[in-house]
Amino acid sequence: MPGLGTSFGRGGATTAQQDVANADCILIEGSSMAEAHPVGFRWVMKAKERGATIIHVDPRFSRTSALADIWVPIRAGTDIVFLGALIRHLIENDLFFREYVVYYTNASCILSDEYRDPEDNGDGYFSGWNEEKHAYEGESWLYKGGDLSRPERDLTLQDPQCVFQKLKRHFSRYTPEMAEKVCGIPPELFHKVADALVAASGPEHTAAVCYAVGWTQHSKGVQIIRAAAILQLLLGNIGRPGGGILALRGHASIQGSTDIPTLYDILPGYLTMPHKGDETLQQYLDNYTKKTGLWAHYPEYIVSTLKAYYGTHATAENDFGYGWLPKLTGNHSFFEFLYDMLDGKMEGMFLMGQNPAVGAPNSRLQRKALSKLKWLVVRDMVEIESANFWRESPEIDRGELKPENIETEVFFFPAAGHAEKEGAFTNTQRLLQWREKAIDPPGDCRSDAWFVHQLALRLIAKAKASADPIDEPLRALDWWYPEDSLGDTNMEAVLAEINGWHTLEEKENVERPTSNAQHPTEDGVVFGVDRNGEPHHGPQVNAFAELKADGSTACGCWIYSGVFGRDGVNKANLRKSRDYLGHGWGFAWPSDRRIIYNRASARPDGSPWSERKKLIWWDSEKWTGIDVPGFVKGKAPDYEPEVGAEGLDAIPGDAPFILHEDGLGWIYVPKGLRDGPFPTHYEPLESPVSNDLYSHATDPAVNWFTRNENRFAPPGDARFPFVLTTYRLTEHHTAGGMSRFLSHLAELQPEMFAEISPELASELKINKGDYICIVTLRGAIEARALVSRRIRPLRINGKRVHQAALPYHYGTAGLVCGGTANDLLTISGEPNVTIMEAKALTCNIVPGRLPHGQAFAEFLNKYAPQAGQISLHPEEPSVSTGTSGGGHASEGKE
Amino acid sequence: MTSLTALLSKWPLVRQIRERKDGTGLEAMSEKTRVMHARTDDAQVARSICPYCGVGCGQLVYHKNGKLISIEGDPESPISQGNLCPKGAASYQLLTHSRRETKMKYRAPRAKEWTEISLERAMEMVAERVWESRKRAFVRQIDGSNINHTTAICHLGGATLDNEENYLIKKLFTAGLGMVCVSNQARI
């Protein structure tokens, strides 16, 4: 989450769900929280009971809007204009929380003279654009002098080169009138929201922001979250009770799967995957270690990770096995390798609990890509569409694919369910919660850990019998895990490794463990014996502060350190909550802190901002309070670092954001983003209108992934006049594998539908319940028309714009089937995280049923001609051949 | 005589008159109801967490003799305080419904149907496929730089798995096999 990560330091929700109850105002935008996170929403209701104002900004009136005090309908994909107008309002009317902004944010930092803003030419570009590379070079974005650790500051915020003045200028045209023109929000409604937020700012009050993928899944998703971060910093709401930004995650462990990433570009704990050219460990460390702030400890974290991976094979002499880690040669994210699949460059694929045939954008293309693989492993609880695309899919029905021509070997492994295995999910508030195993899985069902473990044992055995140098990393891999009677690894032993321990090399005379139990030895060793009965490791570490860069510690994920320390207590499994923040229940990373950056909950001098909003404070000797302080315990509020100080010693006593080199909250991001230091309004890649603010309509750094089967309609294309957005139902879950097969859930939402307004329905002569087809350049699907006032046309720049909203859960398998909304979507890559734009596109609506079989192609061709030019949007890189993707990175891929 | 009194006193109406109650309390309970008990009473309980969304509601999983009895909200969770939404409440069915697959299945190239194979054999075959694909498509160096990766095998999934599982996946796939095409539902 670079939106949150670059603003505050850590890529996770800043607060806990329960804490939302303390808010005086809650802005929910980019989320229908009552429907997609229903039980979390109760804390919003608790806040409302206590008098908080609830605001819901969304294209669709949902149960969230029904329970809110203010509902603000908005055109999908224009959030930055709305948030930008709020930011401008605070600045122009001097309504921001000045003391917080001056001391805790980088508003006062002086920028380089080289910096140019999109406002300067009104073209939408920042300085540093390199047209040839289709990317920014960010040097001109740095602070004056280029040093991030000791920026020059003007605490009066008057210097024309300071961040505050640049911010003011950047958003100067984001007026309430502009919000009306672009988003369709009337100024009275805008002012209602602004007043509610301002009333909830200051020492006595706080406001919280809740968002979900309604913000992330845009071509500028990261920048929408950035805009919210700026707003919250200006209002003084980060690190304080009832404040913060709550990123609502849609899967049980989506936070966990980025903390311990099954992602290509990071290692556990947000360490960077090495790139081509990071030849030695030293070069790598030089590139990623920061001089000041917590990241000064990068060497400790990465060396401990390497020790966890390669055990005794990782030595100081061999760079702790750094050379064995694969190096990135470009963007290897899902959409990039999807195109490799389509082009026949991918041989095999593992699918574990994901169903791209329904859940990923342009799903027609997804299913075709699966059919190009040599082999595919699917692990799921039911036969999902991604497992049976070769015999039961729209493409088979239409004759586009034939089973006898599909070479793909498919291995379907039935998976164990959540009560049939033990392990921890990390929820939306960074909280690790352990699940105990209740029963054994039935039949051939096994956990994913079992699968990986069994595969590892086989591959390592092969590697040990081979002399091939490419098998060295496999031979070195420390696969020591004790297992149970089913051949499953002991999951608490894995958790022990994730927490970290002292290695046996540390000191010769360390007491060697002799038994393999969770109960710690006197020394604090848990599970100390490997598969062969040999001593494996020493005592647990209690915190990441204990980690060393000399090989004497190993740690699988440094930010989780402390979850399983020397007392041998699995803290993810603690179940006695002591306070409203839930201390004693589970373990929140980092260090069991429930509200992060909480130094900001006190004034610069260390006293609480107010009695009502106190959380931690300075008691003249140390930081103390209700939460675990996110600050060096004994560092006084007036501490001033000496010149040349490093690490945390370089962070002053009044700088709460200790992961940043300057300790400040970043209103302006001098480094770390690919599409600009400030959020800027760009139109969605498919939009009914042109950009009212800049001559370049779309985010310049976006990756279009243009391809014959992945084309974009140009702005205002009369063939696709309506805005299309997608959403989730309470009763279904993502791609449906865990819901469409269950009678209890299936009967609650039995059929695919599309929500349209009565105005649009009457224009198109559609009645409630009629079948309609929704068509885009990528495909067409059928749905029942849900004609409802919950969605309404907006007046955009004098033009009436209709929106249609589609749930995205349906497919061809399960108890209830229906059109797959993702068939309509484009694959596209937001510049920072390569996420697709799923929430704002354009479409056409055709009354009637969708033709089956071969007649489908004719139908699609009629409404969305499939031949002809591939790049239709004037800002897309042009693509001439039928298969290669525009902007699709191919550098170094062999 | 005593048996007749005993018999009569089992009659709720008599009990109601004798105890001067209004018939809405325990006196209205029949013997059958009296001996009934919750099916979770003598079950074992595992503390668990809902597997659907990121709210992370607490669950109590009741089981007896290796069989699931019921899944309920955990009242002690500071987040959910005993509540579950329709999905969380359906998680008992998620584990027990009849469409759930419990057999290993294999589809050969160009085949029109699945065939059943043993888990053991499937594991051997998958290990073989990984081994061969990796051998064919492992890149040691490009322009003299060490690369040590393969882009011919990919992984997708993780947001529904446990942290420990994601850890093992990354360790084996990336640190062991050199796979860089590893992705899940999250975007970071």
Ligand code: SF4
């Ligand atoms: S019960 Fe509902 S709200 Fe709670 S975690 Fe499960 S899906 Fe989310």
